[in-house]
Amino acid sequence: MQIKKDVAFDYEIALEDGVTTQYPQTKIYDQSESLVTTLDLVHILKGRYNANYTYTGTDKLLKAHTIVYSDSGHTSENTTYKYGHENLEVVDYAVAGDQMDLVNAPNSTAITAIKTGLGTVPASGNWSTHSAADVKTAIEADDSKLDHLWETTEDDGGVRRFTSNALEEAPSTDLTAVQTVTDKLDTMLEADDANWKFTVDALQEVSVDLTTLEADVKRLLGLEHENCHFDNPTYDTDNNLLTTRIRTYTDAASVGTTSNVLATYNVVATFSAAGKFTTFQVKKA
Helix, strand or coil: CEEECCCCEEEEEECCCCCCCCEEEEEEECCCCCEEEEEECEEEECCEEEEEECCCCCCCEEEEEEEEECCCCCCCECCCCCCEEEEEEEECCCCCCCCCECCCECCHHHHHHHHHHHHCCCCCCCCCCCCHHHHHHHHCCCCCHHHHHHCCEEEECCEEEECCCCCCCCCCCCCHHHHHHHHHHHHCEEEECCEEEECCCCCCCCCCCHHHHHHHHHHHHHHCCCCEEEEEEEECCCCCEEEEEEEEECCHHHCCCCCCEEEEEEEEEEEEECCEEEEEEEEEC
């Protein structure tokens, strides 16, 4: 396994049976067989155990020895699992996939190479020899394409606009129909303080028969049993209600009289047994 000096890494093992209740411990030794650190690995997922560590020493090769214990105090070794031995190669240079921090930890060799590459002058003949003044003169030359475009514009208070001559071939639109519509709309509006509103004449065709609407609403309320009266009931031998009359009224004071009757409904019901109707109809008379 390859690790980087002064950079944290995850040391991980996997127990083949996926057990989650063990306590692996890894001891890391340097090349002189001296103990560098002891890692108590903790379970993370499906028999995989992990610990994080940062090596700051100078040895280029470390040895990791792992023993699996069945207790958290690491006193009872679980012989079901074999010892694990692994070499750790310590590097202090960038490896594949690393990102270089050019601000906090720049690599001087790489930066020097980049500077050298950016500062290299192209071989003779591979770049323009024209000065900025030459380029400006060429662009503004008479009869150039840019000159023709410039001639189609004129100054308009510090900004450029197309001249009438440049626009004489532009598509035209007949605005007569639009003007007619706006003129008609103008006659339908009148000022209302800071706003506008339609005139009375413009709204004269927009009307609603509120009397009819009021009657319809009252009939609906009557069907919801507001200001209504039931009478003239008939029953069968099982005391099932066969027929009755419902009248709705425009006001509560008239309920039960013949005055201000809004609507009359006839109720007809049929029954298959006592208390079990098969049909129930309410018809406006």
